[in-house]
Amino acid sequence: MGRLIDPESVEFQQDSELYIRRAAPLSLGYFGVDEEIAAQTFLPDGAIATGDFGLLDEDGFLTLLGRRKDLIALGSGRKVHPAEIEALFAGAPGIAELVVVPGPRGSVLGALVTPDLAGDEELRGRVAERIREVNAGLEPYRRIVSVVFREQPLGADRAFLTANMKLSRPAATAHFAERAADAVAL
Structure with a gap:
């Protein structure tokens, strides 16, 4: 700052x-x-x-x-600042947007990811590999363990924005939970 x-x-x-x-x-x-x-x-x-x-x-x-x-409190009692983890992916090739959310059962972290080229399965594989690489340098409780891929960034849908046009983390968390069956485990 x-x-x-x-x-x-x-x-x-x-x-x-x-x-x-x-x-x-x-x-x-x-x-x-x-x-x-x-x-x-x-x-x-x-x-x-x-x-x-x-x-x-x-x-x-x-x-x-x-x-x-925005703090995520995990079932273990640990607390995670999602912005810290999201910053590790800023400008990463292939990732247009990555939003960290509470994962399955609230005990781990998940992420909503919009690749640069939506629908490109090869790119999704490279993005998943990049997340694994970043995870290797993080404490276990701060690792992203499942990913839901999206076709469009969350900001393209007003349902995911606050009145101030900022990301609504509760809406993103609810969306991840709704799409949990589609999540890719890392």
Whole structure:
């Protein structure tokens, strides 16, 4: 992301969530939002829980790992930031889109994948092999174990987008579950 302008105002919680704490608060709350919901962001001690997970490197650069609402909690109790795994496939040959979702029974990870050339079985095989290669460098609980191939990117269907035109992870997860019988095991 970049360097923090005011590093003293940012705190990292044990789970890597970013809290903003300033002498003069940026905001006192949300207008028209239920107080119970707002209390999850605007904490009693004046801190703001951003909902973002991140790391600060030795040079002071912030890297965002993902959002709290996108975190996948596996049946084992382990938590996975899907954006971290998806980033490993950014620009990978043959992959137009890869979205990490909870896999079968919620104990493993799956993925919805749109190859560059939909319907090309040879390309699907190469994509599956690329996923296996990336998996080899990941902790076992972070590996993608099954893939559902799609003909079009999720963003081509408004049913998979939020009002802000961002990917709806709950919709993607439901789609994966509906198509689980078509999944390719890795």
